Each structure stands twice: as C-alpha cells, then as structure tokens.
Amino acid sequence: MTTMRVVKDLMLGLGARGGTLVVKNGHVIDPASAVDAAHDVLIVDGVVRDIGPRLAAPEQATVVDATGKIVCPGFIDIHVHLREPGFEYKETIATGTRAAAAGGFTAVCCMANTHPVNDNRSITDYILARAKTEGVVRVYPIGAVTRNLKGEELSELAELAEAGCVGYSDDGKPVMNAGLYRRAMEYTLPFGAPIISHAEDAHLSTGGAMNEGVVSTELGIAGAPAAAEDIMVARDIVLAELTGAHVHLAHLSTAGSVRLVRDAKARGLRVTAEAAPHHLLLTEDAVRTWDPNAKMNPPLRTKRDTEALLEGLADGTIDCVATDHAPHALSEKEGEFDRAAFGIVGLETAVAVLLDRLVRPGRLPLKTLVARLTADPARLLNLPLGSLVPGRPGDVTILDLHRELTIDPARFHSRSRNTPFGGWTVTGGPWMTIVNGHVISSEGGFAPLRTKGATPPSELPRPNLPPGQGSAGKAGARTESM
Ligand SMILES: [Zn+2]
Numbered sequence: 001m002t003t004m005r006v007v008k009d010l011m012l013g014l015g016a017r018g019g020t021l022v023v024k025n026g027h028v029i030d031p032a033s034a035v036d037a038a039h040d041v042l043i044v045d046g047v048v049r050d051i052g053p054r055l056a057a058p059e060q061a062t063v064v065d066a067t068g069k070i071v072c073p074g075f076i077d078i079h080v081h082l083r084e085p086g087f088e089y090k091e092t093i094a095t096g097t098r099a100a101a102a103g104g105f106t107a108v109c110c111m112a113n114t115h116p117v118n119d120n121r122s123i124t125d126y127i128l129a130r131a132k133t134e135g136v137v138r139v140y141p142i143g144a145v146t147r148n149l150k151g152e153e154l155s156e157l158a159e160l161a162e163a164g165c166v167g168y169s170d171d172g173k174p175v176m177n178a179g180l181y182r183r184a185m186e187y188t189l190p191f192g193a194p195i196i197s198h199a200e201d202a203h204l205s206t207g208g209a210m211n212e213g214v215v216s217t218e219l220g221i222a223g224a225p226a227a228a229e230d231i232m233v234a235r236d237i238v239l240a241e242l243t244g245a246h247v248h249l250a251h252l253s254t255a256g257s258v259r260l261v262r263d264a265k266a267r268g269l270r271v272t273a274e275a276a277p278h279h280l281l282l283t284e285d286a287v288r289t290w291d292p293n294a295k296m297n298p299p300l301r302t303k304r305d306t307e308a309l310l311e312g313l314a315d316g317t318i319d320c321v322a323t324d325h326a327p328h329a330l331s332e333k334e335g336e337f338d339r340a341a342f343g344i345v346g347l348e349t350a351v352a353v354l355l356d357r358l359v360r361p362g363r364l365p366l367k368t369l370v371a372r373l374t375a376d377p378a379r380l381l382n383l384p385l386g387s388l389v390p391g392r393p394g395d396v397t398i399l400d401l402h403r404e405l406t407i408d409p410a411r412f413h414s415r416s417r418n419t420p421f422g423g424w425t426v427t428g429g430p431w432m433t434i435v436n437g438h439v440i441s442s443e444g445g446f447a448p449l450r451t452k453g454a455t456p457p458s459e460l461p462r463p464n465l466p467p468g469q470g471s472a473g474k475a476g477a478r479t480e481s482m
Pocket of ligand 1: 171172173297
C-alpha cells in the first residue's frame with residue numbers, strides 16, 4: 001500500500017484499522033532518547049508501542065512508507081495566538097490547528113490575549129472544548145497572569161492550573177509592576193507551571209514601531225531600543241532568583257538578552273527561553289521595504305543579534321523555537337508601517353525556513369533543531385510529549401529534507417496571510433503530521449474545505465484526543481522539572 005493511498009483513505013474516514021499505524025523505513029531522530037538511526041515506529045491505539053529496526057507490521061496496520069525521510073517526535077510550538085474566543089476573523093482553533101498540522105506541529109500552546117481574556121476557568125474550559133471538537137492537534141492553553149491583562153490584579157491562577165493551563169502569561173503586554181509579578185511567581189510556584197514573560201519595558205519602548213538604530217533613523221520611524229527588552233529580561237531573572245520560580249522568557253530578540261539568560265543558567269536559576277524563526281533569520285533591514293509584515297514586537301533587530309540568538313539556540317541557552325504565530329486580518333496589516341498591527345503568522349513557515357536557512361547551510365545541526373522543537377519545549381512546560389519512546393503519545397512529525405517549495409501565503413490554512421516569508425523558495429519542510437496515531441496532514445495538505453468560513457470538522461480525521469488532554473493531568477500530577 002502506498003503512502004498516498006493511506007492518506008487518502010484516512011481522509012475519507014477509513015483510517016481506524018484497529019488504530020494501528022507503522023512508520024517504516026525512515027530515519028528516526030529522537031533527541032530525548034538519543035536515537036538517531038534507521039528505525040520503524042509502531043503506534044497502537046494512539047500510543048507508541050515499539051521503536052526499532054525493521055519492525056513487523058501487524059495485520060490491518062496502516063503503513064506509512066517514510067523512505068528517505070526524517071521521522072521525529074511531534075513538534076511542539078509553545079507560543080501561538082489562536083485568537084479564539086473573540087477574534088475569529090483573524091484565526092480560530094479550527095484554522096489555527098490546521099495551520100499547525102500543515103506546518104509539522106502536533107501540539108500548540110495558546111496565549112491568553114483572547115476576548116474575553118483567558119484569565120478564569122470558564123475561558124480555559126471553552127478553549128479546551130473547542131479544541132476537542134474543532135482542533136486537529138493538541139491544544140494547551142496558557143492562562144493570564146493578571147485579570148484582563150491589565151497588570152493590576154492577579155487572575156484566578158489556581159483555578160487556571162486546575163482547568164488545564166500549562167503556564168501563565170500576559171503575552172502581548174509586559175507586567176510592569178514587579179511587586180505584582182513577584183506575587184504571581186510565588187503563588188504559582190506549587191503548580192509547577194512557569195510564568196512566561198513578554199519582556200519589554202513599556203516606558204522605554206513607547207511609540208517604537210521597529211528596532212531603534214541606524215535603520216530607524218534613516219527611515220524616520222520611531223524605534224524601540226534593545227534595552228527595553230534587556231532591562232525586563234534582567235528584572236525577570238532577578239525575580240526568578242528571588243522567588244525560586246521558573247520564569248520562561250518568550251521571543252528573545254537581542255544579544256543582551258541571550259547574554260543575561262546564559263549567565264542566569266550558569267548560576268543555576270530556573271530560567272528558560274525561546275526564540276522565533278523571524279528573529280533568527282531576519283534583521284531590521286527587512287523594514288526598508290516598508291512591508292508591514294516586517295513589523296512585530298519585539299522588533300527585528302541587527303545581524304549581531306541574530307548571530308547571538310543562533311549561538312544561544314545552538315548551545316542550549318535558548319531552550320526552544322516558538323513561532324509567536326500572530327494572525328491579523330489584511331486590513332490590520334496594510335497601509336502605513338507606523339499604524340500596522342504588530343505580529344506575523346508562523347506555524348506554516350517555521351519548519352521550512354529553519355531547515356532551509358539554518359540546517360541546510362550547516363549553521364545548526366538538524367538534531368539540535370529537532371530537540372528545540374520536541375524534547376526541550378516538552379520539558380519546560382512539563383508536557384508528556386516530545387519523544388518516541390514506547391508509552392508516549394503517538395505524535396510524529398516527518399520531514400522531507402529534499403522537498404522544494406515556494407512559500408505561498410494564499411495557500412495557508414491559517415485565516416491570516418501576514419508573513420514576511422511569502423515568495424521564499426526553500427528546500428526541506430514537513431512532509432507528514434501524525435497525531436495520536438492518525439495521519440492529520442500530508443505534504444501540507446488536507447481534504448478540501450467546503451466553505452471559506454466555518455470549517456466542517458467532520459471532513460477531517462481528528463486524533464480523538466481524550467478529554468482534558470490539554471491539562472496534562474492535574475497540576476500536581478505533572479513532573480516537577482524545568
Ligand atoms: Zn509577546
């Protein structure tokens with residue numbers, strides 16, 4: 001049976017077959033268990049049953065032929081804005097999780113800046129319920145640190161952990177009140193879920209639409225200095241030291257931040273960090289085209305910063321890659337640069353651009369990139385994912401390092417098109433995404449959607465995730481680790 005036949009059958013809803021799937025003939029890279037070898041992977045009833053050379057395929061098993069491909073644990077993106085509830089014109093849980101699957105991600109963590117804000121159990125419950133009926137990958141909500149993201153009083157932190165939030169963040173906004181932030185860290189310590197910082201001194205960055213520097217001066221655009229980030233990274237590291245809490249620093253963009261995190265880790269503090277593909281690959285020079293898709297927060301910085309980020313990603317100072325997938329409608333991203341919304345989509349481009357621009361030229365080992373997308377993000381959010389050892393959920397991302405494609409935003413599964421990578425020709429990308437033992441996406445494709453609006457979920461295979469899967473069990477059941 002050929003692979004494409006398998007995929008087609010699954011899309012027609014014929015994929016149950018006793019719930020057994022074998023990925024054969026691929027090269028497995030599983031950094032968590034130090035596997036880097038020609039192995040097959042057997043998944044039974046949504047769980048990895050066996051991994052090893054030349055496994056026998058049980059009768060009735062769905063066989064995926066991964067000859068020439070790289071087989072990895074499912075990729076995890078811990079920083080995504082799914083926009084639902086409240087901003088469904090930008091993205092929904094249905095479209096955002098399809099974008100994730102098409103881009104090779106099997107699990108995403110969604111930020112709290114929805115409307116209403118995810119600052120209490122009812123919103124978390126809503127997100128998880130929608131994810132269960134509409135989603136095609138795992139969805140783990142992140143709860144707000146402060147009520148309505150106002151930075152004034154703490155949200156229902158214990159309730160959020162109980163409901164299934166795996167971290168806390170006011171992402172999109174910094175928590176400027178250090179006293180309040182300290183209390184949040186102390187209060188959430190027993191839940192084992194990190195505080196995720198959008199590190200920006202809002203007073204220093206006020207009015208900045210891009211990085212402050214030579215280019216902003218030339219273009220006459222107000223800039224936000226790197227110091228606005230560095231100062232808050234430093235503050236949050238100091239607060240992590242004061243409280244003993246695990247502080248995760250989102251979307252690092254400056255060389256100064258990398259240096260501060262490296263120092264904090266050397267001192268044994270519970271500090272982790274992420275970097276986004278656009279900060280690794282693009283500089284402020286992209287703003288010279290006046291393309292609003294070069295506008296995000298934190299802004300694109302200098303070559304020196306991208307080099308420091310890459311060095312940090314390679315040596316483990318930066319724990320993981322996260323996209324900061326931030327969909328916006330066209331109307332919000334066109335017109336004057338100064339007025340355009342901050343942020344870009346990233347789920348459908350991240351893996352391809354990183355493979356092409358970092359791995360292919362030998363700037364980052366493939367194994368390191370896979371670790372930063374699997375075992376590392378799973379570890380820092382205590383998610384029971386990120387490895388293909390028997391007993392783990394049957395989530396698999398298969399890469400084709402030779403696939404050539406031109407990034408075409410018109411073909412995105414996301415509702416939004418705001419990307420600076422449109423038109424890039426890249427070699428290498430996700431080839432197949434398997435969630436809970438079901439093929440969800442192959443070569444970026446799904447069964448055709450019926451309408452442009454609401455996605456009919458019944459047309460697509462869903463992984464049948466158990467209820468409350470997003471919660472990773474009760475807070476207390478999670479393993480206490482960084
Ligand atoms: Zn942010």
